[in-house]
Amino acid sequence: MATTLFRKVWDQHLVVKSDRANLLYIDRHLIHEVTSPQAFDGLRLAGRKVRRPDLTVATIDHNVPTDNQLVISDPLSRKQIETLRSNCREFGVPLHDIASGRQGIVHVIGPELGLTLPGTTIVCGDSHTSTHGAFGALAFGIGTSEVEHVLATQTLWQGARPDTLGIEVTGRLAPGLEPKDIILAVIRAIGVGGATGHVIEYFGPAISALSMEGRLTICNMSIEAGARAGMIAPDDVTIDYLASGERPFAPKGRDFDAAAADWRSLRTDDPSTYDKHVSIDASVLAPQVTWGTNPAMTVDVTGVVPEPEATPFATASDARRALEYMGLRPGTPIEQIAVDVVFIGSCTNGRIEDLRSAARVFRGRHTASGVRALVVPGSEAVRKQAEAEGLDRIFVEAGAEWRQSGCSMCLAMNPDRLTPGQRSASTSNRNFEGRQGPAGRTHLVSPAMAAAAAVTGHFTDVRKLLSASA
């Protein structure tokens, strides 16, 4: 019977199956300091243990200062980090701690360390767990009660099997366009609730042409369309990624060959079996910039801030509140909007290719007067790789700050944040009110577009800069 990638992974993990509820086995449980303390407390209260510490792995990312990871001056952040360390010791959970060489944003280190594998189920108390679906894993974010449940049982109750949404991306990205533009265009097309209750499968020539880094960016933002998960079928690109480099936890030798044979069967037999289908053409995309307070409020960089009555998926009153918060007037050309801060990093765009593409724009240029630019690698390994390639020198010579790994300015939980009223061009995933700091104003863009805004002081179609330097 023809079936989908999602259905194959789902079916292979059902421990208990009924019409009403399904108990799913979890292959990887990723932990970080923010959403786990209450779960470990729950275990302690009930006298329970972690069932499979060997399938559980922790790191520290949200609270980490990125100027100096070792100096955590906020007492609450320090306490939260210390709590994770002591919980990991008490329950035998492996921890990739600060300065271990393996620390980083949980969704950056999973793939890097070979923990993220095709055909597995992966959960984490973090909505951007959808990232790992780029490998053909079924990966999704959970709440703290569910973290406790997975720690105790290595399983998770799910309701009825989610429907599937097939998103076909045809054509090929033009120079200056990036995977971030694809996913912003997808969310713009289907809305922030467009995939609620669905697992997205991305496919088509524009997806196949992407590296693993690009696919991770796409799957990462599946949650911004409300999806339960986003998945891409494993192919040679996936298998080469897992076979190459340092992937300490990936299978080796004959185990790898056996696994790879399994992985090759993980594809959708017939795309017409998706419950819903959407198609977008990558070759006609312009660089995308969000103007409002959710990721569907997006326009082309060549466009203008829309009229509140003409915003898809938002009522006019919702759109007016967004415009007021953002301090923008309808009809303003996007390229005339000036920025104060540029943030390049996060689990969306903090990988080596993201830094390379920002560096291509920064090279030989300088940040505009009054603009603060932060470049934050997603992990200690990404930082090391970037330095080996000399990217750090390009950033520093351009007047940007080259920082240490962590979630940084994606969310205001560590010292990196906007001050009230500041406007940012950010490669992160959420332009929600207050996300980067109370009363901060966030515009989401690709790494190349963020770098273009840094060197010009306002949003700029990066294609102009690239053709100028070519």
Added chain:
Amino acid sequence: MEPFRTHRGQLALLDWSDVNTDLIIPARYLKRIERTGFGPLLFADKRYAPGAAPEPDAPEKAGPLAADFPLNSPTFRDATLLVVGRNFGCGSSREHAVWAVQQAGFRAVIAPGPGEGFADIFESNAYNNGLLPIELPDADWQTIAQATRENPGRAFATIDLETLTITVETQGESTPRAKIAFAIPEAQRTRLLKGLDAIAETLAHETEIARHEQTRPAWMTPTAPH
């Protein structure tokens, strides 16, 4: 978990769509390692005047309220039923959002659009804490929202999880304004009615879990010690 059978309470309305969990509880409050104390932090950046939101370690010490936030209306002071717009709880998976709604005194949240009223993770988190998330067809949701708009502070509803009905009434009127049927997944209804501990329920399936562990491919377990 405290069982949920029936509940009668005052209705409050926040008629905004796509309310995300950063808005429900800003990230800086997630530094708390406790499961309690989140009630005063609900909608902190909207609820309090600029600069008046509490510090994460002192949630009770807040400054003045914002003038224009709908839920600050004194008429909603005793509300226990929150009526919200579509796609409520989107964004971050933080269960703190559910804790904040619940600890601010709400027992149920009512959103429009079956399958679209709540973001998936928020909905799961709500069930896991005994906060009842109800999605209604648009027309039924409008009936409740309109009743709240017309009689703020005097609109009440009784939610009966045994019969799956919501009875809407206006204080001081003898006949109910509307009686509305709703649906939730049967497995969740059973759990809520009995106040079951999901982990204890799962551990009863030990045999099936152990059998799955014996048959899953070896490559699915990490190969190197951490």
